[in-house]
Amino acid sequence: MNETFTADKNGYYGEFGGAFVPEMLRLNVESLRAVYHQIIESDEFQKEYSGLLKNYAGRPSPLFLANRLSDKYGTKIYLKREDLNHTGSHKINNTIGQILLARNMGKTRIIAETGAGQHGVATATVCALMGLDCVVYMGEIDMVRQEPNVKKMEMLGAKVVPVRSGNKTLKDAANEALRDWICNPVNTFYIIGSVVGPHPYPDLVARFQSVISEELLTQLREAEGTEDPGYILACVGGGSNAAGIFYHYINRKNVRLIGVEAAGEGINTGFTAATIAMGEIGIIHGSKTLVMQNEDGQITEPYSISAGLDYPGVGPIHAWLARTGRADYLNVTDEEALSAAYEITRLEGIIPALESAHALAAIGKLNLKKNDIVVVNISGRGDKDMQAYHEANT
Amino acid sequence: MNRIDKLFQSKKQNILSIYFTAGFPAFNDTLTTIQELDKAGVDMIEIGMPFSDPVADGPVIQRSNEKALSNGMTIKLLFKQLAWVRETTDLPLILMGYINPVFRFGVEKFLHKCQKTGIDGIIIPDLPVEEYRLSYELFFEKYNIYNIFLISPQTPDDRITYLDSISKGFLYMVSTAATTGAINNFNESQITYFEKVNDLSLKTPRLIGFGISNNETFVQACNFANGAIIGSSFIRALDGNGTLTENVHEFIRKIRG
Ligand SMILES: Cc1ncc(COP(=O)(O)O)c(C=O)c1O
Numbered sequence: 223m224n225e226t227f228t229a230d231k232n233g234y235y236g237e238f239g240g241a242f243v244p245e246m247l248r249l250n251v252e253s254l255r256a257v258y259h260q261i262i263e264s265d266e267f268q269k270e271y272s273g274l275l276k277n278y279a280g281r282p283s284p285l286f287l288a289n290r291l292s293d294k295y296g297t298k299i300y301l302k303r304e305d306l307n308h309t310g311s312h313k314i315n316n317t318i319g320q321i322l323l324a325r326n327m328g329k330t331r332i333i334a335e336t337g338a339g340q341h342g343v344a345t346a347t348v349c350a351l352m353g354l355d356c357v358v359y360m361g362e363i364d365m366v367r368q369e370p371n372v373k374k375m376e377m378l379g380a381k382v383v384p385v386r387s388g389n390k391t392l393k394d395a396a397n398e399a400l401r402d403w404i405c406n407p408v409n410t411f412y413i414i415g416s417v418v419g420p421h422p423y424p425d426l427v428a429r430f431q432s433v434i435s436e437e438l439l440t441q442l443r444e445a446e447g448t449e450d451p452g453y454i455l456a457c458v459g460g461g462s463n464a465a466g467i468f469y470h471y472i473n474r475k476n477v478r479l480i481g482v483e484a485a486g487e488g489i490n491t492g493f494t495a496a497t498i499a500m501g502e503i504g505i506i507h508g509s510k511t512l513v514m515q516n517e518d519g520q521i522t523e524p525y526s527i528s529a530g531l532d533y534p535g536v537g538p539i540h541a542w543l544a545r546t547g548r549a550d551y552l553n554v555t556d557e558e559a560l561s562a563a564y565e566i567t568r569l570e571g572i573i574p575a576l577e578s579a580h581a582l583a584a585i586g587k588l589n590l591k592k593n594d595i596v597v598v599n600i601s602g603r604g605d606k607d608m609q610a611y612h613e614a615n616t
Numbered sequence: 617m618n619r620i621d622k623l624f625q626s627k628k629q630n631i632l633s634i635y636f637t638a639g640f641p642a643f644n645d646t647l648t649t650i651q652e653l654d655k656a657g658v659d660m661i662e663i664g665m666p667f668s669d670p671v672a673d674g675p676v677i678q679r680s681n682e683k684a685l686s687n688g689m690t691i692k693l694l695f696k697q698l699a700w701v702r703e704t705t706d707l708p709l710i711l712m713g714y715i716n717p718v719f720r721f722g723v724e725k726f727l728h729k730c731q732k733t734g735i736d737g738i739i740i741p742d743l744p745v746e747e748y749r750l751s752y753e754l755f756f757e758k759y760n761i762y763n764i765f766l767i768s769p770q771t772p773d774d775r776i777t778y779l780d781s782i783s784k785g786f787l788y789m790v791s792t793a794a795t796t797g798a799i800n801n802f803n804e805s806q807i808t809y810f811e812k813v814n815d816l817s818l819k820t821p822r823l824i825g826f827g828i829s830n831n832e833t834f835v836q837a838c839n840f841a842n843g844a845i846i847g848s849s850f851i852r853a854l855d856g857n858g859t860l861t862e863n864v865h866e867f868i869r870k871i872r873g
Contacts, residue, residue: 232746242715244672244741245766246790387678393669400671405794407770505716505742506669518690519720520668 227472227543233421236545238538241420243508246404250412251508254327255422261326262319262429274318275433278351279308281315283434285441285597290569297590300451300597302438302467305574311602312431312463313344317413319430321348324411331355331410335399337364337392337459338530338577339371340602341415346380356380359398361391364529368606389523392459392533396507416460417537420508424465424537431466438597439470446595453588455480456599457580458498458551459530461537463601468549479549481540482584484526488555495524496553497536498544506535512544527556527610528576530602554583560614563604575602576610619708619736620762620785623659624821624842631843632834632871633660633823634850635712637680638697639689640666641854646697647704649854652861654705656868661705662739662845663698665691665713672741674797676848691721695729702734710764712739723752727759737762737785745779764788769809773816780818789813789841791826797848799827802836810840831873846871 233239233255243251261267275281284303292299304312317334324332332349334356336342342358349356358375362384365372375382388394396419403412417424417431439449454471456464458481471477486494494500494514501512506521514522514534526532543549554562559576562583567573574582578601590596604611623631634653638646646663653661666684670677691713701709711730718726718740730738738761743752748763756763762785767776770793780787792799792806802810813822824837825845837844853867854860 240747242742242744242747245744246672246741246768246770246793248744249770249772388668397669397671401674401795404672407793502720505714505719507671508742513716515716515720517720518692519717520685521716522668 227539227548229421229425233425235538235542237503238509238511238541239421239424240510241508242505242510243420244404246407247400250403250407251420257327258323258422258426261323267322267326271319271322275315279314279318280306281433282437282441283307285438285445287445288570291566294569295585295590296592297594297596299585300442300445300595301572302434302597302599304434304463305572305578305600305603309340309344309347310605311340311344311575312434312466313341313415314347315433315466316415316427316430316462317341317344317348320411320413320426321352321354324354324413325352327411329409329411331357331406332413333357333359333399333402333410334413334415335359335392335395336415337361337395337532338528338575339364339368339375339606340530340575342380342382343371343374343378345413345415346375346378349380350378357402358382359385359395359402361385361389361395363390364392364395367610368529370606391524391529393521393524400507416462417465417539418460418507418509418535424509424539427462428465428469428539431462432469434463434466434599435468435470438467442597450474450477451595451597453478453480453594453596454599455482455581455584455596457482457531457577457601458536458540459533459577460535461540463599465537465539467597467599468543472548479543480584480588481549481551482581483551483553484528484531484559484580485553485555486525486527489553493525495526495532495534497534498540498551499553501534501536509535509538511538511541512536528559528580530575530577531580552584552587554580558583560611563611572600573604574600575604576607577601618760618762618785619706620660623708624786627659628842630838631659631823633662633843633845634658635662635664635845635847636850636854637664637666637677637684638694639684639687640680640851641683643687643689645860646694647701648860649864650701651704652864653868654707656865657872658707658868659843660708660710662710662712663694665694665711665717667714667717670714672795674795674848676851677796680851691717691726695733698733708736709734710737710739711735715740715743724755727755727761730761731759735761737764739764739788741766766790767813769793776813776816776818780820783820786821786823786842787818788845789822789824791824791828791837794826796826799829799833801833802827814840831871834871835873
């Protein structure tokens with residue numbers, strides 16, 4: 223089997239990927255594809271990008287040895303603290319990169335979709351920084367369950383548009399953002415929030431998030447004298463924080479890569495967002511990947527307590543990593559995620575995002591030994607989820 | 617000969633093609649709608665296969681898709697409804713929808729079914745020409761089904777010429793940078809775009825679609841192409857107060873003026 227894990231020139235990872243966009247969007251996607259390598263590999267771009275990551279986003283994010291959590295599981299657990307980034311999650315790594323691209327391409331208006339609101343906040347933030355107009359599409363259900371982020375986006379000057387189609391969640395928000403782009407092709411840049419969408423987005427977003435594993439190499443070498451942990455765990459919605467922390471380890475086969483999907487109420491209950499577990503090959507938001515769908519090819523409505531994982535597709539890179547067996551994908555239920563969130567909060571004084579709590583909940587599902595080194599990506603902080611945490615406890 | 621070619625050979629002007637969503641307003645309306653459109657004198661019919669996530673469509677067609685799906689429509693059932701359609705109409709028939717349900721059905725199996733049913737062409741907005749040529753063109757040729765390409769104001773001239781050179785049937789000219797939906801008249805930049813495409817002297821006939829809603833926009837579109845395609849505004853008419861038959865005939869009468 224073909225074992226390259228980077229996108230080929232048409233944006234395919236094995237059989238997954240591509241750019242299934244209508245003719246109305248072709249020019250936009252194609253002109254981005256034509257320039258993105260050249261722009262992001264230029265010294266000028268790299269200088270500005272890494273400067274902003276350092277002085278604006280607060281990178282590098284710390285690698286923290288979680289002693290009490292390690293004791294509990296009888297192994298050595300490190301936390302990659304993406305929650306400490308400006309705006310509270312890994313999403314800022316990507317939005318800084320894409321806004322620089324947008325500016326470079328002369329675009330004046332930015333649109334984005336958001337689920338948990340973290341990508342929306344990270345987009346609204348860089349738009350404020352660059353003085354660009356910002357419209358964020360967000361499902362109405364998500365606007366209620368992630369309300370603090372709606373207020374932040376509005377304070378940052380973004381227009382948050384409630385989406386009322388479908389399940390009123392992330393998938394529907396992405397549909398609406400694509401429709402906006404069809405209607406505003408000339409001045410508008412679409413900042414996609416995960417490794418999803420038509421080529422070149424999955425590759426682009428993975429590159430911008432790869433700073434996570436780039437730092438991890440150095441941080442682990444300093445802490446442990448080796449760059450390679452035994453396990454890397456990350457939650458998977460679209461899969462951007464996972465792609466970022468896997469990136470530099472993909473060809474290091476001794477490191478086990480583990481993605482964690484949201485099982486919702488359980489993968490066989492019909493209320494789940496575990497796409498790799500339950501999906502079949504199909505096309506969603508311009509990408510051929512695994513998709514949760516019915517027999518007629520209608521995309522089914524996902525469910526998860528975590529708005530950021532509540533998506534019926536998955537980035538094509540993960541479909542391919544799963545297909546080749548290079549990465550393993552587990553899933554955890556709402557309940558398991560909630561108790562993992564409480565556990566780490568009480569053991570380490572870190573309140574994680576509900577999304578990240580899914581990655582933590584998978585630790586107990588691994589057969590870990592005392593000398594294993596485990597790195598868990600804490601993709602975001604839990605401020606936005608206080609209501610769900612509070613309700614779970616009462 | 618493919619019925620689409622026959623149509624464009626015998627008629628060069630004022631071609632009216634109507635889009636509606638299969639299984640809308642009621643599950644069993646599909647065949648009746650086709651028959652009434654035929655009697656009302658339209659030239660071609662586009663039968664929409666409903667999809668859960670129609671990203672190129674505006675609110676009206678989004679809702680007709682939702683309704684059709686909640687009525688229980690699927691591709692499989694659509695082919696059942698259309699099994700005897702060729703006993704009742706000789707108009708060119710086109711299936712229009714999104715790639716995922718077709719992909720799930722199996723592209724070759726789908727095209728084979730189309731041929732057996734008497735379908736002449738397919739429009740799948742989110743199947744890019746490049747993917748089509750790479751993976752599916754052979755099947756379309758095998759079953760003599762035309763894949764209709766779209767051009768939009770965003771399509772560069774050299775690409776329009778390229779699409780023209782590989783096109784069969786007709787080119788679907790999207791009138792504006794927008795999702796489907798009705799407007800009351802064309803603006804200056806749309807007219808400039810229509811004129812520009814006219815001046816390219818393409819070999820393939822053209823129909824203008826998206827935003828055509830009344831006699832005025834229909835006549836205007838016909839000035840710049842062989843005819844026009846109406847969707848949203850017809851779907852809205854189907855929701856009118858009359859019977860299905862009355863709604864269809866009244867709408868077509870108004871469009872033809
Ligand atoms: C904190 C956090 N983690 C993870 C995700 C899931 O996205 P991805 O799988 O692209 O990392 C989100 C999405 O909103 C998020 O906010």
